Amino acid sequence: MSESSLWVIVIGSIFATYVWRYFGAVFSQKINPDSALFKWVTCVSYAMLGGLISRMVFMPIGPLEVVPGWIRISGIAVGLIAFFLFKKQVLIGVGAGLVVFTLLVSYH
Amino acid sequence: MSLTNKLQYTDASSVTRLALRDALGFPVIMLIASMTGFGSLARESGFTLGMALSSTAGIWGLPGQLAMTEMHAAGVSAVFVILAASLANARFMPMSVSFLPLIRHPDHNDRWSYLLVQLLSINSWAAGIRRFPTIEVIHRRRYYVVFAVVCITGGLTGTVIGYFGVSAMPRPAALGLIFLNPLFFTVLLAGxxxxxxxxxxxxxxxxxxxxxxxxxxxxxxxxxxxxxxxxxxxxxxxxxxxx
The missing domain is CATH 1.10.287 (Helix Hairpins)
Structure with missing residues (x-):
C-alpha cells in the first residue's frame, strides 16, 4: 500500500476519533452520562475490544502467526493469574505474561 | 497514598507539582510500556514512524490505535479501518461528558473545551476524578493539562522505543513487544x-x-x-x- 493511502487511514482515524471527543464536549453541557444511550455505546466499544483482543490472541495477523497458539494462550493465562494473585497490579500481570511468553518463544 | 476529600490545593504551583508527581509514576510507566507495543506493531504493519507518532498523539487511545493497525494488516479497506478505529474509542464521548463539567470555571473560556478533550485518556480521566475533590475548581484545568502532557510525552517516547526496538532486538523479544498489545489489554480489562x-x-x-x-x-x-x-x-x- 502506498504511503499516501496509509496517511489517509491515519488522519481519517484521528478525525473519526475526535468526533467522539467533540460531541462529548458539546453534550457535556446538556446530556446525562448515565443515560441508556451512553451505556449502550460503552457496551458496544467493550464488546469490540473483547472481540479484537481475542482475535489477536487466537487468530493473529502478522509476526505472531508463527508463534504456536499454546504459547500465546500461556502468556495471556500467566498474565491474568499474576494480575489476580498480586492485588490486581497491572504491571505485574503484564510483566509476568511477557516474561513467560518470551521464554517460551525462545526455548520451545 | 491516603486521600481526604478536603480542599488542599488552592494555588497554581502546588497544583502543577501535584500533577507532575501523580503523572511521573505509574501512569507514565504504563503509557511507555503500552505504546512500546503499539510502536512495534505499527512498524510490523507497514506504518512509518511519523504515522505511528501521529496516531499516538492524534488518536490518543490505544484500542483505536490497535484496531487501526490490526484491521489494516488484515487487508481491510480504508473506510472500515477508520470506522473500526473510531468505534473502538467511542468511550471518549461518555468520558468527556462526565469529565468536562468538573474542570469548567466561569473565568475560563469554554471554547477551550474543544481542544482540551483531545488530551483526555483513561489515565488523565481517572486521575482527575480521584484528585479533583482536593483541588480548587479554577486550578483543575491546570492539573489536567500538566498530567495529560506528561502522559502524551510518555506515550510518544514509548512509540519511538517500540518502533526501533522491534528491529534492533532478538526475535523472541521483538515478538514479545508485539504480544504486549493483546496482553496489556487483557490484563487491563480484567480489572x-x-x-x-x-x-x-x-x-x-x-x-x-x-x-x-x-x-x-x-x-x-x-x-x-x-x-x-x-x-x-x-x-x-x-x-x-x-x-
Whole structure:
C-alpha cells in the first residue's frame, strides 16, 4: 500500500476519533452520562475490544502467526493469574505474561 | 497514598507539582510500556514512524490505535479501518461528558473545551476524578493539562522505543513487544469495575474470531453492535446495580 493511502487511514482515524471527543464536549453541557444511550455505546466499544483482543490472541495477523497458539494462550493465562494473585497490579500481570511468553518463544 | 476529600490545593504551583508527581509514576510507566507495543506493531504493519507518532498523539487511545493497525494488516479497506478505529474509542464521548463539567470555571473560556478533550485518556480521566475533590475548581484545568502532557510525552517516547526496538532486538523479544498489545489489554480489562463492561467483554471474546471468519471487513463492527447490544440488554434486564 502506498504511503499516501496509509496517511489517509491515519488522519481519517484521528478525525473519526475526535468526533467522539467533540460531541462529548458539546453534550457535556446538556446530556446525562448515565443515560441508556451512553451505556449502550460503552457496551458496544467493550464488546469490540473483547472481540479484537481475542482475535489477536487466537487468530493473529502478522509476526505472531508463527508463534504456536499454546504459547500465546500461556502468556495471556500467566498474565491474568499474576494480575489476580498480586492485588490486581497491572504491571505485574503484564510483566509476568511477557516474561513467560518470551521464554517460551525462545526455548520451545 | 491516603486521600481526604478536603480542599488542599488552592494555588497554581502546588497544583502543577501535584500533577507532575501523580503523572511521573505509574501512569507514565504504563503509557511507555503500552505504546512500546503499539510502536512495534505499527512498524510490523507497514506504518512509518511519523504515522505511528501521529496516531499516538492524534488518536490518543490505544484500542483505536490497535484496531487501526490490526484491521489494516488484515487487508481491510480504508473506510472500515477508520470506522473500526473510531468505534473502538467511542468511550471518549461518555468520558468527556462526565469529565468536562468538573474542570469548567466561569473565568475560563469554554471554547477551550474543544481542544482540551483531545488530551483526555483513561489515565488523565481517572486521575482527575480521584484528585479533583482536593483541588480548587479554577486550578483543575491546570492539573489536567500538566498530567495529560506528561502522559502524551510518555506515550510518544514509548512509540519511538517500540518502533526501533522491534528491529534492533532478538526475535523472541521483538515478538514479545508485539504480544504486549493483546496482553496489556487483557490484563487491563480484567480489572474492569463495571458489570456491563465485563458482560460485553465476555460476549465479545467468542464473537470476535467467529465474525472475523465470516467477514474480515464487518467482523469487528458486528461484534461490537451485536455483542454490545446483547450485553446492554442482559445488563438492563438482570442487573440494575451499576453502570
Amino acid at each position: 474492569s469495575q463495571s458489570k456491563a463492561a465485563i458482560i460485553a467483554l465476555i460476549i465479545g471474546i467468542p464473537l470476535g474470531p467467529l465474525f472475523y471468519l465470516l467477514s474480515p471487513e464487518w467482523g469487528l463492527l458486528a461484534t461490537g453492535l451485536i455483542g454490545g447490544s446483547l450485553a446492554f440488554w442482559l445488563h438492563q434486564r438482570y442487573d440494575k446495580s451499576d453502570v
